[in-house]
Amino acid sequence: MQERLIERAKELLSDGTVVRVLGWKQGDLGYNPEPAYFNSPEELKDFVYDGFCGANLSKYMIAAGKMEGNTLVFLKPCDTYSFNQLIKEHRVNREKTYIIGVGCKGTLDIDKIKNAGIKGIESISQDGDTLKIQTIYGEKEFPFNDALLERCTVCKGKTHQVYDELIGAEEGEEAGPAGNRFEMVEKLEAMTPEERFAFWQNELSKCIRCNACRNVCPACSCLKCVFDSNKFDSAQKANVDTFEEQMFHVIRAFHVAGRCTDCGECSRVCPQGIPLHLLNRKFIKDINEFYGPYQAGEDTDSRAPLTDYTFEDVEPGIVTERGGKH
Amino acid sequence: MQRIGVFVCHCGTNIAATVDVARVVEAAAKEPGVVHAEDYQYMCSEAGQLKIREAIKEKNLTGIVVCSCSPRMHENTFRQAAERAGINPYMVEIANIREHCSWIHKDIEEATEKAVILARAAIAKVTLNAPLQSGTSRVVKRALVIGGGIAGIQTALDIADAGYEVDIVEKTPSIGGRMSQLDKTFPTLDCSACILTPKMVEAAAHDKITIYTYSEVEKVSGFVGDFQVDIRKKARSVDMSKCTGCGVCQEKCPSKKTPNEFNRGLNTRSAIYTPFAQAIPNVPVIDRENCIKFKTGKCGVCSKVCQAGAIDYEQKDEIVTQNYGAIVVATGFDTIKLDKFDEYSYSTSPDVITSLELERIMNAAGPTKGHLERMSDHKPPKSMVFIQCVGSRCADKRGKSYCSKICCMYTAKHAMLIRDKYPDVEVTVFYIDVRTPGKNFDEFYRRAVEEYGVNYIKGQVGKVAEKGGKLLVQGVDLIDNKRILMETDMVVLATAIEPNPDVRKIATMLTASIDTNNFLTESHAKLRPVESPTAGIFLSGVCQGPKDIPETVAQAGAAAVKVVGLLAKDHLVTNPCTAKSDELLCNGCSSCEKVCPYGAISYEEKEVNDHGIRETRRVAVVNSALCQGCGACTVACPSGAMDLQGFSNRQILAEVDAICR
Amino acid sequence: MQVEKTQEFRPKIVAFCCNWCSYAGADLAGSSRLAYPADVKIIRVPCSCRVNPMFILRAFQRGADGVILCGCHPGDCHYTTGNYYARRRMTLLFSMLDYLGVENGRTRVEWVSAAEGVKFSTTMNEFVAKIHSLGENVRLGDLRCKKD
């Protein structure tokens, strides 16, 4: 597949359809390819597409849209939701974008492999359902499915929402493992407030306020985040107090509520492994329950749940009535 | 840094009895920025205002905090005082230490402590206040009346008589409305047409009134003083300038099977029709859905018989765009559907009718030419039963929670008229209560009982069933506590009225608020009964609540006066507390635009200089004349680019901080 | 930091009231002399839709023990639709705070019309009682803002 992508990209570069290609470039370890622009067919020799190309390239298209000429971008099925959402918010330029929807077998979480005690990784290759890992401490094996990023264990499906052409995404392709993505949210909801508070204290206290979650998030596309401006006296660079962790993450989740496509990038990049997607999914779950099923990024013109209403919407008191445990 | 003056009002003893005013002054004086603090008996008095003006001059104050009654009471007074002393009126903030403090707390210690905090919050806010300038907007000297019933006609006449142009938009082919369907009117029993027709003619002839019949309001933009309205003139298929109103076309039209709306479907009409003889304009319309020419392309009889050559099958809908300073809603009512009241057999028996249908039956121009007869066999009835409160005063979803107000009186009228004209007909009225507030109303009802021998029974009917050509009415007499089972020939249901179903659509276009029953909400139930809370929108007739003709006419006049009062102004002062977007922070994401109820936000491609980075960005721009200052956009905006002047993020946060300190 | 256990707990309560209905409702409660605890302090906003979740969190940060938002009844908003947006925003925010383990009785939305002085007063009495039962807000506060 990688070869097919490179071939097609070369064609599109050569025939002038696009002047640059946004894809992933081979890293210097077995698992760290980086998002990269390729400006000529020659540069494409470093192009890579494998399970570690988890990075969602949609957000880079905000910057690419401002550059001269058209850009070819490779988007995995779930990345296309983000791209659509960005179209809706007038943040990307669809006209200047050529989208190749690429098939996806699921993307991998290197930390899951490392946490299993596999150290000194030199290279990783896939053999059927198994990852063969060459390390300085010998060769190891790891089941492919066990290395999937959390988001890929609850895959939204293999259908691209927006594209100009598809490669490696054949019709009727099987969806990835479709777990219940709200399982953990439900588990938390079933806890007592004390337990929930302890859970989040434990998680959020790890936050180092590096802003990786925000900066990678395709929904966080503000030119200047409220947490970087003085509009609400909210500009803080560190969590001096636990309140700031709560404030930052609650407001961030709130700002992307109804716009978050659940792409899972926030949790993927968090250096402290905070399950940030659980905040976003809580909003998604609530929105689905209160206002009817909604998937951000499925279309480019519907009203987002928070810029919409019905006369019969539930009252905020539902939170108390529904109650959970106390 | 602001130089703030704090003025604490005693309000006689209203405040001073429970709030230690001196302590509030003392505490306020210590707040940062405060350079002057004093108290006075009545700050709102001329002497009190003078104190503010003097302090502004002497101490060079830039911000004012008045600790007094509710800002809803005297905010304007103090703003004006500040303005007279040369500072911007929006540099004044009120701490409400009367309604929100002294009047509800008994303990002096507690009340004083709270007053200090409220003062502190107002000081914190005023520190961040910025001078705001009110703009002005023009007033278009023309009014629009939506609905051409008696309410709309009367309003239009009164406005036109005051010398302003008025347009009436009426959905049906003729003005006249419900009143034109009525036979007689209570309590004087004069003929409805006899009193309505002259008004219709007067409106049509008035040189300041333009009537758009068979037309609907399609789009409304703008705001008080300058609404822009698109009116859709539906294709009449008859050229109004050529038609003489001779009526031959209607006679010759071969398609005569369409239920006649004007007669409530009790008979049929032709496809080309005028709803009734006195219609204004007296120009028919072709009902394209039922016209053979439009359905099959063949026919064209009307065109052939029209001497004036007025028939125009090619006519298209036309959009008229017009600006108005004020809009009056007079959309009236309809009766509710009775499909949920099976117990009364309305949908199964033609002899069970609504009161409005009875009006048509009683009317000389109606389906029976005014003869009282059963619709099933066209025989005159020997007995009739009237059932009150059908769908009114209902707690469940089948009906309406309110009293329809007019039914008691028209039922008495019907009963009386029938007993008068057909003395051998037995008339029984089943009622829950008889409600007759109004001049000469109860006397009217008593005459029906005492002089005309109408039999009033207290108790609701449980069931009406058809049985051998008769109607079996099962009821109860609550006074005698006995079952009533009676056979009758006709049953008349006093059906609840409800606002015209189109009103919700119109209210949305006008951003006028509406209650759960679809009645338009008035700005104040007692003091502003003919104004909608949306500036420039006025209410006339039943669209605001159930009422009879005299009340409707009175309200129509009142609405007209309010409109005239508005149109008489040369310009309006706009609210300066509007939203404002910081173009350096704006992402152009359109969230704000989506929640703006006034369409005040648009987007522009704009060249910005963001700390040295020059680029063209899509940014939100607020039209301050349209913005009403609700602030919905400020919260929809994730980046904090959108802020509300006078209630800015930082001002509100400062208040929060001051309260929680 | 020592919290005086013997001292009676006086909660800090911020009430955001829309200018057209609820603020007027509070005025009516005042002119009708319908008492409610002085712990409640009202901030006037043009519409319930003006209230940003950040205002609510800020209040808690600064030591508020409860925050209540009052607006016109749905359908009666002066700006037609403001409270519908507020309703969605607050529903989701409150649900999120609950999810984080913050006691959900600390936040409340109540629709109070200009005519409902009684309702305003009853609501505030109830809310203060609820906050009393929940005690001091420790889960959403900022230690730096505690007066010591």
Add this chain to the structure above:
Amino acid sequence: MYQIKKDRLPELFAAMAGTQDLFLPIRKADQTNYGLWTEEVQVDLDTLKTVKSGKDCFFPQSETLYSCKKEDGKLSIDPAKLTDEPFVVFGMRACDVQGLKVLDNVFLNDPVDSFYAARREHGTVVAIACHEPEETCFCKVFGIDAANPAADVAAWFVGEELYWKALTEKGEALTESVKALFTEADESAVEEEKKQIQAIIEKLPFSHLDLSRFTPERTMELFDSPLWEEMFKPCLACGTCTFVCPTCQCYDIKDFDTGSGVQRYRCWDSCMYSDFTMMAHGNMRTSQMQRFRQRFMHKLVYYPANNDGMFSCVGCGRCVSKCPASLNIVKVIKKLGGEA
């Protein structure tokens, strides 16, 4: 040299913590970071790299400098107390220890940073040799020997034993205080371990990076390299690399209005942030490329130029494993250094 059985470590921690604060790697919510030892915490000495380095213990992510209050028109200032009690940091690695030396050059030279100086004066560092170095490690490039951490006390895990050797006076003093728990041991016990570590390090993919081109003379050449424009593109401008780095020392000073006063505090800053070095007139680095370049030029060129050739990267590899866009200093060294 002393030794103690691994399973008796809790006793050792308790003994050290008895008289002073003890910071060590603690597992919490699936991540390991330095924290204060108590009996309840889950100590984690198996994880090679804590998420944040031990830098925190000497230069915390945020700390209050002073608070001030205005009452009745009078301003009072209350400076924060400097650390005046001894404490121990247990479990740092050779690279992190070198990181402290990088910080020392910044904070202990004139003007001395009194907050940092006080902590350095009172802190004793016990460092552990890296039993199983990982592929992201490249400390060797900077002349650091992961088998011989240069702290106050060096320690080695061999089998079921911890070996302990004081290297400085502070280390001696600490050793003295807990000596009762130890038994004497022979230096030779750790020789094999050291050799093994060094052998692994030789095999690590990044152990032989070429730094020869990063010299002060080439400053302008490197600064003007067109490669920056290409390299920075995937950068998300987050602060992950900065905040996990053991040598990053930039901080911002901010005020927090508590409602009843103001707390002035400092917190780590990141050169990746758009408001880094933001001044009244604006920002002299207007693009992300410039900020990106700043980070690596500082680590590899400016700092060594001012500090006798000492690089301000210690090869811990945290940025290598944590960068959300898989960018890192290794890729920069290779690219600019001419390897890739």
Add this chain to the structure above:
Amino acid sequence: MHRTEQEQAELLKEISGVDTKKCMKCGKCSASCPAYEEMDIRPHQFVSYVQNGDVKALLKSKSIWKCLSCFACVERCPRDVKPAKLIEAVRLMVIRERGGNYLTPDEVPELLDEELPQQLLASAFRKYSK
């Protein structure tokens, strides 16, 4: 346990879930009732009797055994008062006061009658099983 009439009235409201204050005394319940003529106290009176605390009369009334539980009154009441539920509640109160079932389930079949409405049976059996 002994209750005052007022307490009994409260209990009736609680069991039935009926808010007697909602009644506007229109009489539609009685007008709809097929068993009206058989009753000594009529459906609409049940509402006012309970409202006025006159429970003794209701407990003695034969109407409670005449009500067919056809729910016509519930269906048609404009105020959503549900008189049939009130009658049912009085019935329950009588049964409970008598201290249990006075008909055993075996006795029920004997009483079966072809013309008996199904609803009555269902309701009667519910009554006896309590």
